[in-house]
Amino acid sequence: MPDYQAPLRDLRFVMDEMLDYPTHYAGLPGGEEATPDVVGAILEEGARFAREELLPLNQSGDLEGCLLEGGEVKTPKGFKEAYHRYVEGGWPGLAADPEQGGQGLPPSLAMVLSEMICATNLAWGMYPGLSHGAADALRHHGTEAQKDTYLTKLVEGVWTGTMCLTEPHCGTDLGLIKTRAVPNDDDSYTISGTKIFISAGDHDLAENIVHLVLAKLPDAPAGSKGISLFVVPKFMPDADGNPGERNGVSCGSLEHKMGIHGNATCVMNFDGAQGFLVGKPHKGLACMFTMMNAARIGVGIQGLGLTEASFQNALAYARERLQMRALSGAKAEDKPADPIIVHPDVRRMLLTQKAFAEGGRMLVLYTAQMVDLVERSDDADRREQAETLLGLLTPIVKAFLTEVGFEATNEGVQVFGGHGFIQEWGMEQLVRDARITRLYEGTTGIQALDLLGRKVLMSQGETLKVFTKEIHKFCQAEEGNPAMAEFVRPLAKLNTEWGELTMSVGMKAMNEREEVGAASVDYLMYAGYVTLAYLFACAVKHAQAALEAGTDDAAFYRAKINTARFYYERLLPRTRAHAQMVQAGGESLMTLSPDDFGRGFEI
Template sequence: MPAYKAPLRDIRFVMDDLLGFSDHYKLLNTSTEIDAETQLAIIEEAAKFSENVISPLNPIGDQIGCTWSADGVTTPPGFKEAYQQYCEGGWPSLAMPESFGGQGLPESMNIIVSELVCSACVAWSGYPGLRDGAIKTLLSHGSESLKETFLPNLVSGQWTGTMCLTESHCGTDLGQLKTKAVPSSDNEYKLSGTKIFISCGDHDMAENIVHIVLARLPDSPAGSAGISLFAVPKFIVNTDGSLGARNGVNCGSIEHKMGIHGFVTCVMNFDGATGYLIGQPNKGLQAMFTFMNSARLTTALQGLVHSEVAYQGAVPYAQERLAMRSLSGPKNPDGPADPIIVHPDVRRLLLTIKSFAEGFRAFSYYVAQQLDLSEHAKSDESKAQAKQLLALLTPICKGFMTELGCEAAHHGVQVFGGHGYIREWGMEQNQRDSRISTLYEGTTGIQALDLIGRKVLGSKGALLTNFSAIIFEFCQSLQDNQSMQEFTQPLSESTTEWLTLAKTVGQSAASDPEEIGAASVDFLMFSGYTILAYFWARMAKVSFEKLEAGCEDKDLYLSKVNTARFYFQRILPRTATLKLTIESGAASLMEMPSEQF
């Protein structure tokens, strides 16, 4: 297993050269100034922590995993101690509101820290990550009393949180859920039912766990209109803030999973557990959706993470492993064979991974900037604009990046040949860990329906037109730039095609609603490839400028131009197939009766 090395140079390329983080922060209303020095200090500290404290836990977490007993779940050796260090370093509160003890930094800084920690050990990173949903739910919908009771310790990381949604018979379709909440005394309810797939449902890393639980009140309407939201702590919090009695919520068992073994997944039994209503009765589901964008973005990051881990593993191996001679003559004539990085197909795999990892970094940091703007922009207009972009980009970011993160992890194994299949090199763990990313926080199919149904057709194309205008403007601004034509021409064509396809689907959906689902995932992927082309074109542009200006780090900028070329010649052409399959319509999917399967 290779030790993780934080890719600080590439992160700074995106922050400084590509997305101008310092200028971006001037557009925000924040209490503290976030200058270049502060940014650098944060990412360098996070890099050290990730490399030195978290990365060593990655193989341990996988091989030992979590263990269940009736007394609770034990996390892998070292997880708890690392979490303590993480809290002592103030990391949990980085992007949390100052009113509850947070440091108030924007989401775009936090996401870089998340990338680093998650790349070092995706299983470990879930524990602090899961607090986010609980905190944001309480912030947006909790009463003042609930906020005061729970938020300070959640923000500091002293307590962690969960989101208890799924039941064995329903995940996506939460309208079917059965867990009950019965009023008991003033402001208190008793919850009964069983939730499954509860990440961090129980563990030994924090002294209390605040579960945010979806349940039904007595006589509530059927379906999703009858779901309410509750806070259910593992230990009851006394009025003086101390921890009181153990509440009636227990981990009944834990799941045996393909990967992320260090990240516990629990069956949680609620037996008359005391809970507190969050927000209005029967409005629980809507409350959940308000912060979905940031949760999905965090999951989307895993596409970047698994690509980065695959790349960091595969490149040194390809540079060192000697096998066969280059077809164009020996490249290592004094050795017994050439390093496999000379072989074109090995390069195809490596460049595919590289174009994903670096492209995703650009894409996800850009989306994080929109999160910043949506919350902290100085004008309401800017906020609204950012929210529109977020609405469109979030499902693409989640669905597209995680699908390709799985592909990158697969290629990472492939570069190693048979060695990729054994534990030693960490590549098979990366592939197993990656596999969950297209499933949780909404499967790719769900992201795709959200994109084409709610966002594209739901806005009558407006969201798509807005974003494509940004791309067209970029292309037009470069129409006299000869060296950029190899990028701007295909980018412009792909964007035009994207708009056309959206119209095509919209028109055919008017007569057959199944056309929406039939086109959905291919449309999401088409969108992703076009957007990634936009970011690769922007990266090429800024690299050309740096090279012309006679920069240092020439290799970095040359590598960006080369990778952009690879992306446009070898990856963007995937849209040719997607156009054909989208246009083929719903018939080939829908005509076969269920019993013929």
């Protein structure tokens, strides 16, 4: 069975030294409770829960999967008990408002816990994970009555939540949805329609499930401007707020999937179900984006967690597996062969995993600070800047970390060789689980269009400038530091080029809109590599400072610098290919007619 140890040392470096989380928390309203001692205790207990409670259920849950019996979904053995312990520990409400049953700690702490959960049991973690988004949507857009009825239950974890968007005939294009909501004589609506791919749509972990459903009213305008949002509980709350009569919502079937078998991915049927409008009529998409943006960051964290899990197990295997001798001569002369970690190509794969795990963690924790500021800061200027950065970084977190996460888990299988292809080692499960992260909550292509089209070009580059100016100031400050030259010089050059590429695409798009779609994915990947380069350079600066000051943990800091050097020499050059493809334009993509795609195999 795969093992996992939460990377607490690396977390402490990024949080305490690199990003100065203690000062960050002290400056947040309510953040004074997040003292270093409290944060340390939460991280250690979260690490224990993930390793001892969730990890043992990961492979068994994958093999057993979920069952639909008598119209009810049953989760794998042990999932329900683990969820009850999760609720008893107060984990669901870690960052929620105390008035709603939460502990009031900063959202970033919950995001750190999420990495540990995703690394040990992604399928299980999706059940409580979706509830946070449902709670956020109700908190921001629900009526007081809706908050009183549903919010505390969601925060406490007694009830769980879902987001019901996709339908059989439409995926991302939600303007095509057919689910209907007809107003009743009271304040309720009758909801009818079918939703597919609904994660945690039905299960036996909690006593009730709160569905947030997109539907159209009878007078809805065409397209996405006619979408409304409704809260539709599985069981209607009674006068005391407890689950009462069964509502007209049921799981029609379970999807048979490539991965995340322990999570119920449901076809949900709404057959005259009673629902209640959330927010204003025809403004449901804006309300749902409150959930979707949080979920997109959450999916990026899934990519990070799976990267870390694969890396740890590949590293352990590479240290023990004996095969061949090093080309420079035997390294383990007392053994019949050397451990494979001595071989350069195995080191390349391991360092790729390590760099993406450590770089991804820095990106998530940097983004998490923006989430804290947007949610909690009482400084309007800081909140506005954080919101701008968060808008820019969210599609990068979601798409880049899942793309490289899938690469990293595949490298994990490769390190194991043939054993990686065998089920018992657990490495192939990580690949299968990672594959969905590039798809749900908006594919990589959708995230890329959001980044380049909406966030960058629609703001005429102003959103991007907020971030590139930060990188520029860092490079200026370190320009005269010889120890930083190997990192700062290429970073400064890439930072300038990022702006030039943006302007180039923008100019082409003025004449041909398809240029944005043609460039978008390569543009996003370029942005991801440059963003990680900036964060690695920041990490090097702090690692060098620690070494110069004298430290008992010199090996950790040297490893951090060497990992950054590997990233700059072996992974960052990928920006050259992405930049070239961005500049290539869309002509070669758009010239071939749809009929001509099949030339060569027709009869």
